[in-house]
Amino acid sequence: METSIEKSHHEAHEAAANDRVMFGFWVYLMTDLxxxxxxxxxxxxxxxxxxxxxxxxxxxSMQLALLETLLLxxxxxxxxxxxxxxxxxxxxxxxxxxxxTFVLGLAFLALEMKEFAEFIHEGHTMxxxxxxxxxxxxxxxxxxxxxxxxxxxxxxxxxxxKRGLNAPLLRKLxxxxxxxxxxxxxxxxIFTIVYMGAFV
Amino acid sequence: xxxxxxxxxxxxxxxxxxxMILGSLSFIFLGLGIVAIITYLRRWKWLxxxxxxxxxxxxxxxxYFIAGGFMLARGGLDALMVWLxxxxxxxxxxxxxxxxxxxxxxxxxxxxxxxxxxMAFIFxxxxxxxxxxxxxxxxxxxxxxxxxxxxxxxxxxxVNMFFFAGGEYAATGWLAVAPLSGIEFxxxxxxxxxxxxxxxxxxxxxxxxxxxxxTILKMRAPGMTLWKMPLFTWGSLLSMxxxxxxxxxxxxxxxxxxxxxxxxxxxxTTTLGGxxxxxxNLIWMWGHPEVYILVIPAYGVFSEIVSTFSRKPIASYxxxxxxxxxxxxxxxxxxxxxxxxxxxGANVNGFFGIMTIAIAIPTTVLVFSWIxxxxxxxxxxxxxxxxxxxxxxxxxxxxxxxxxxxxxxADFQLxxxxxxxxxxxxxxxxxxxxxxxxxxxxxxxxxxxFRLNEKIGRYAFWCWIIGFxxxxxxxxxxxxMGATRRLDHYDSSTGWQPFYIMMLVGGIVIAIGVALQxxxxxxxxxxxxxxxxxxxxxxxxxxxxxxxxxxxxxxNFTVIPTVTTRDAHYEAxxxxxxxxxxxxxxxxxxxxxxxxxxxxxxLAGFAFVWHINWLAIVSIIAIIVCVIVRTxxxxxxxxxxxxxxxxxxxARLKKDTAAAARTAKVAHPxxxxxxxxFIKIVAIWALDVIKHKRWQTWKHQ
Numbered sequence: 001m002e003t004s005i006e007k008s009h010h011e012a013h014e015a016a017a018n019d020r021v022m023f024g025f026w027v028y029l030m031t032d033l034x035x036x037x038x039x040x041x042x043x044x045x046x047x048x049x050x051x052x053x054x055x056x057x058x059x060x061s062m063q064l065a066l067l068e069t070l071l072l073x074x075x076x077x078x079x080x081x082x083x084x085x086x087x088x089x090x091x092x093x094x095x096x097x098x099x100x101t102f103v104l105g106l107a108f109l110a111l112e113m114k115e116f117a118e119f120i121h122e123g124h125t126m127x128x129x130x131x132x133x134x135x136x137x138x139x140x141x142x143x144x145x146x147x148x149x150x151x152x153x154x155x156x157x158x159x160x161x162k163r164g165l166n167a168p169l170l171r172k173l174x175x176x177x178x179x180x181x182x183x184x185x186x187x188x189x190i191f192t193i194v195y196m197g198a199f200v
Numbered sequence: 201x202x203x204x205x206x207x208x209x210x211x212x213x214x215x216x217x218x219x220m221i222l223g224s225l226s227f228i229f230l231g232l233g234i235v236a237i238i239t240y241l242r243r244w245k246w247l248x249x250x251x252x253x254x255x256x257x258x259x260x261x262x263x264y265f266i267a268g269g270f271m272l273a274r275g276g277l278d279a280l281m282v283w284l285x286x287x288x289x290x291x292x293x294x295x296x297x298x299x300x301x302x303x304x305x306x307x308x309x310x311x312x313x314x315x316x317x318x319m320a321f322i323f324x325x326x327x328x329x330x331x332x333x334x335x336x337x338x339x340x341x342x343x344x345x346x347x348x349x350x351x352x353x354x355x356x357x358x359v360n361m362f363f364f365a366g367g368e369y370a371a372t373g374w375l376a377v378a379p380l381s382g383i384e385f386x387x388x389x390x391x392x393x394x395x396x397x398x399x400x401x402x403x404x405x406x407x408x409x410x411x412x413x414x415t416i417l418k419m420r421a422p423g424m425t426l427w428k429m430p431l432f433t434w435g436s437l438l439s440m441x442x443x444x445x446x447x448x449x450x451x452x453x454x455x456x457x458x459x460x461x462x463x464x465x466x467x468x469t470t471t472l473g474g475x476x477x478x479x480x481n482l483i484w485m486w487g488h489p490e491v492y493i494l495v496i497p498a499y500g501v502f503s504e505i506v507s508t509f510s511r512k513p514i515a516s517y518x519x520x521x522x523x524x525x526x527x528x529x530x531x532x533x534x535x536x537x538x539x540x541x542x543x544x545g546a547n548v549n550g551f552f553g554i555m556t557i558a559i560a561i562p563t564t565v566l567v568f569s570w571i572x573x574x575x576x577x578x579x580x581x582x583x584x585x586x587x588x589x590x591x592x593x594x595x596x597x598x599x600x601x602x603x604x605x606x607x608x609x610a611d612f613q614l615x616x617x618x619x620x621x622x623x624x625x626x627x628x629x630x631x632x633x634x635x636x637x638x639x640x641x642x643x644x645x646x647x648x649x650f651r652l653n654e655k656i657g658r659y660a661f662w663c664w665i666i667g668f669x670x671x672x673x674x675x676x677x678x679x680x681m682g683a684t685r686r687l688d689h690y691d692s693s694t695g696w697q698p699f700y701i702m703m704l705v706g707g708i709v710i711a712i713g714v715a716l717q718x719x720x721x722x723x724x725x726x727x728x729x730x731x732x733x734x735x736x737x738x739x740x741x742x743x744x745x746x747x748x749x750x751x752x753x754x755x756n757f758t759v760i761p762t763v764t765t766r767d768a769h770y771e772a773x774x775x776x777x778x779x780x781x782x783x784x785x786x787x788x789x790x791x792x793x794x795x796x797x798x799x800x801x802x803l804a805g806f807a808f809v810w811h812i813n814w815l816a817i818v819s820i821i822a823i824i825v826c827v828i829v830r831t832x833x834x835x836x837x838x839x840x841x842x843x844x845x846x847x848x849x850x851a852r853l854k855k856d857t858a859a860a861a862r863t864a865k866v867a868h869p870x871x872x873x874x875x876x877x878f879i880k881i882v883a884i885w886a887l888d889v890i891k892h893k894r895w896q897t898w899k900h901q
Contacts, residue, residue: 009784013786016418019418020340020341020414020418020419021340021341023414023417023418024340024341024410024411024413024414027410027413027414027444028410030444031406031410031444031447031448032448034445034448034449034452035448035449035451035452038448038449038452038453038482039452041482042456042467042478042482045475045478046467046473046474046475046478049466049472049473049474049475050473051472051473126459126463126464126465127463127464127465127466128472129466129472129473130466130467130472130473130474130475131473133459133465133466133467133474134467136465137456137459137465137467151824155828155832159832166834168834172831
């Protein structure tokens with residue numbers, strides 16, 4: 001009897017902590033979103049200032065951007081499946097779905113780096129003009145977030161292999177999936193405003 | 201190779217002009233002195249275990265106060281230096297500062313006072329008081345709190361680092377407007393120090409704010425609905441919501457400015473499509489709400505004080521809360537009034553002008569709420585109450601001059617004049633700083649276990665009020681006479697010099713007031729047996745912080761109280777207090793992770809200032825490793841069994857009873873010591889210490 005009360009006390013403590021952390025992470029995501037809002041605003045104001053250089057419509061490849069979008073959207077789907085597996089407590093499925101997400105994220109990042117490398121190869125760098133400064137900063141900041149998401153995912157998966165699906169790791173996976181969906185949403189805005197916007 | 205190893209650092213960066221040498225020497229002596237004393241007293245281990253690595257918000261709050269107090273002296277010295285230059289630099293005399301150095305000093309003054317003084321004190325108060333007021337034992341994330349504090353300390357170090365390396369701070373004004381702050385017009389390291397001190401401490405602020413939102417919204421005692429929350433907690437919540445809304449904008453803007461300076465991008469440059477006016481907009485979108493982040497918790501402090509010392513519940517609590525919400529909401533949509541003259545057009549100016557003037561409405565609701573609370577109350581004129589009354593007058597002055605500045609046509613005349621400077625000092629001194637002092641006097645018994653000396657506190661208050669009027673009323677007049685801000689030299693034919701001299705005299709009177717506040721604390725410590733608060737509730741308080749002991753145990757409450765009304769503790773006292781009971785308590789473990797991360801953040805900032813790329817990369821990797829190690833550590837809490845708590849509480853009760861007995865024996869119980877008596881006692885004590893070599897007994901065992 002004594003122990004079951006203790007156990008339920010402990011569980012209530014854990015549940016309250018979970019609740020707080022999830023809420024706090026939402027607040028953090030909103031602060032991150034505001035940072036992106038500034039970068040979007042800056043891009044919107046400055047993207048016309050090409051100073052005689054090429055504008056977005058001259059250099060962006062819609063196919064590439066669409067491919068990136070599809071990769072990221074698919075990865076959001078696999079992260080969702082990974083979370084369902086996590087709630088069920090199936091370690092192997094968690095590893096499989098999150099592993100697939102990791103690969104998709106990596107592929108996205110590779111495509112983005114390829115795009116950046118091409119621009120730089122053609123002589124369009126952050127220093128060229130205000131358009132390129134704001135383009136590289138906005139898209140690059142998203143890429144940096146993806147990179148940190150991948151790092152986080154990699155480390156968490158290593159711990160899942162080592163420790164199994166314990167309560168703190170389940171919480172981390174839930175936060176990670178929130179983060180990943182958030183980056184997906186930000187990318188949809190990048191796709192719309194930066195890439196599609198360039199051809200309007 | 202040298203370029204790779206130490207970037208742009210070289211021997212030229214060492215301090216060479218007299219001010220930098222004096223500055224760095226005084227920091228070195230101060231540091232060495234502190235290290236020597238701690239070593240002599242054998243206090244290092246104690247300091248590290250009990251304070252530096254602590255996650256207790258009460259201890260972190262006190263550390264914020266200490267750092268903020270130190271920076272207040274530092275920023276106040278800047279103010280006196282500016283005023284001294286302005287008082288003597290007329291006609292043929294160029295004063296004692298070069299124009300460039302003068303600009304650096306007023307820039308540093310602004311940054312230090314807003315970022316490292318006001319923010320520190322506000323965060324200190326919130327840390328200490330809010331968990332007690334909502335009946336919580338700790339914060340939602342104790343780690344984020346210590347990290348935020350240590351990032352703030354890294355920012356403090358960064359803002360003073362130019363004394364040792366570089367010898368130059370930003371000469372751009374406190375918001376470093378572009379393109380002046382760009383690499384083209386500010387090529388050396390001053391602006392970089394500005395960027396990184398604000399960036400590091402600003403990220404700390406964002407993390408701290410997220411933490412307090414979590415804490416206030418998720419950890420209130422059972423029964424405490426939002427409409428039953430104490431008003432200081434309300435003010436803190438609104439302030440923290442504003443902080444998470446605008447500090448990310450600061451972070452993003454500072455990164456863009458940093459990119460311009462470090463990587464040669466073109467966001468705010470004058471060439472290749474950059475737009476300096478964009479910077480002005482972005483920085484003020486943060487900068488204007490920032491002052492409201494500081495003042496809204498101060499509103500909450502005043503609400504607590506006026507209600508306690510009028511012995512009445514706050515008048516129309518709901519309008520008071522709605523007033524604060526209104527101020528917070530409006531404050532987010534007025535930033536453009538800082539640059540009506542930039543040419544946004546009549547309609548845009550008109551909108552922001554109306555929004556600015558409209559802020560007076562919710563503010564007035566608050567003022568009426570306070571006045572109505574005093575109406576027919578049995579007012580006790582204690583020092584916190586005096587600070588409140590001083591605030592009421594000065595804040596009205598600042599508010600009315602603010603409404604004047606809010607009219608775009610008037611602003612075209614008053615823009616960048618001393619009228620503006622006088623206006624915002626009325627608000628940040630009269631509002632924020634007085635709120636902080638009122639709060640410190642009010643909650644000091646809770647924090648230290650004994651109340652502050654009333655008599656010397658009153659002297660300090662009057663020095664501040666008189667000094668303020670002497671300084672800033674001439675400043676309003678000068679502004680209307682046409683004196684622009686940031687002048688390091690002017691003509692005597694303007695007739696301004698007498699006013700500038702009055703400002704300097706006022707500044708000295710304020711400095712005396714600050715000295716008296718230090719004396720007040722020391723005198724109270726001497727008399728602590730007589731001033732001791734053994735009840736935990738020295739003012740007949742109303743909210744839950746007075747339900748705990750003074751100072752509270754590290755777990756705050758043995759049993760979390762259940763709340764049924766506003767002014768929860770006041771009601772509980774009338775219905776009879778609960779008997780003590782004991783339960784198992786889970787508390788967070790101390791951690792040094794925040795310190796390590798902040799050290800590396802400081803190193804990364806320093807590396808970016810001097811273009812030492814390898815150090816920047818190594819530091820960032822180290823930060824990531826620290827974060828990973830910390831977040832995957834699951835053993836961050838421990839449980840104290842109820843029996844242990846009972847033992848602690850019984851011991852504390854015994855100690856309090858003994859202290860109460862000592863207090864009862866002290867002669868002249870009604871009279872706080874005055875200045876002469878203080879000087880006499882300190883002199884006798886010092887002689888005694890020297891005669892008997894008493895320092896040998898102070899070592900920690």
